[in-house]
Amino acid sequence: EIVLTQSPGTLSLSPGERATLSCRASQSVSSSYLAWYRQKPGQAPRLLIYGASSRATGIPDRFSGSGSGTDFTLTINRLEPEDFAVYYCQQYGSSSWTFGQGTKVEIK
Amino acid sequence: EVQLVESGGGLVQPGGSLRLSCAASGFTFSSYWMHWVRQAPGKGLVWVSRINDDGSSTTYADSVKGRFTISRDNAKNTLYLQMNSLRAEDTAVYYCARGSTGGSFGYWGQGTLVSVSS
Numbered sequence: 001e002i003v004l005t006q007s008p009g010t011l012s013l014s015p016g017e018r019a020t021l022s023c024r025a026s027q028s029v030s031s032s033y034l035a036w037y038r039q040k041p042g043q044a045p046r047l048l049i050y051g052a053s054s055r056a057t058g059i060p061d062r063f064s065g066s067g068s069g070t071d072f073t074l075t076i077n078r079l080e081p082e083d084f085a086v087y088y089c090q091q092y093g094s095s096s097w098t099f100g101q102g103t104k105v106e107i108k
Numbered sequence: 109e110v111q112l113v114e115s116g117g118g119l120v121q122p123g124g125s126l127r128l129s130c131a132a133s134g135f136t137f138s139s140y141w142m143h144w145v146r147q148a149p150g151k152g153l154v155w156v157s158r159i160n161d162d163g164s165s166t167t168y169a170d171s172v173k174g175r176f177t178i179s180r181d182n183a184k185n186t187l188y189l190q191m192n193s194l195r196a197e198d199t200a201v202y203y204c205a206r207g208s209t210g211g212s213f214g215y216w217g218q219g220t221l222v223s224v225s226s
Binding site for chain 2: 032033034035037039043044045046047050051054056088090091092093095096097098099100101102
């Protein structure tokens with residue numbers, strides 16, 4: 001099973017700043033099968049990025065994803081109030097789906 | 109509009125059983141793989157199980173294999189999760205999710221809470 005490790009655990013930033021979140025896999029992940037989600041308190045997760053870099057429907061362009069192999073990044077430009085939440089990366093491979101442990105983006 | 113509405117959660121004793129349902133609308137249910145994902149209180153997301161579009165193929169996380177059964181009724185646009193031999197560590201919010209491009213989860217329900225305690 002591929003293990004995804006996200007860093008940092010918590011990111012303290014101010015509205016308008018840029019957030020850079022990391023997701024590292026224990027073995028190579030196909031870029032086609034790497035996704036990112038945002039989960040606000042008390043809500044279900046929402047798909048942001050699939051295929052490592054493609055934005056899901058309705059996701060603003062301040063969200064971007066990049067990376068390949070074992071290292072992937074989610075960048076959020078110009079943090080909005082609704083962006084202070086927990087973010088998860090997720091991969092699919094060999095009929096198994098795994099998530100990272102999450103990165104919390106909090107208001108500084 | 110895609111909607112997924114879970115039901116069936118509640119409090120159950122260890123060793124007990126529960127069946128969760130997920131009513132789907134706003135899309136052609138029979139064309140999509142469906143999943144269950146859970147989240148223990150204050151913890152992260154964990155994938156539980158998946159079923160293909162016609163129900164002929166299923167996959168489970170090791171932690172629930174042999175105890176949980178995923179199924180679907182395409183005529184009723186409904187996904188199920190039969191949970192037997194429940195343990196305290198199964199306590200979580202259970203989400204149903206629609207499979208999407210590249211193995212992602214494109215849409216999620218609001219979740220239903222399962223609490224396993226004596």
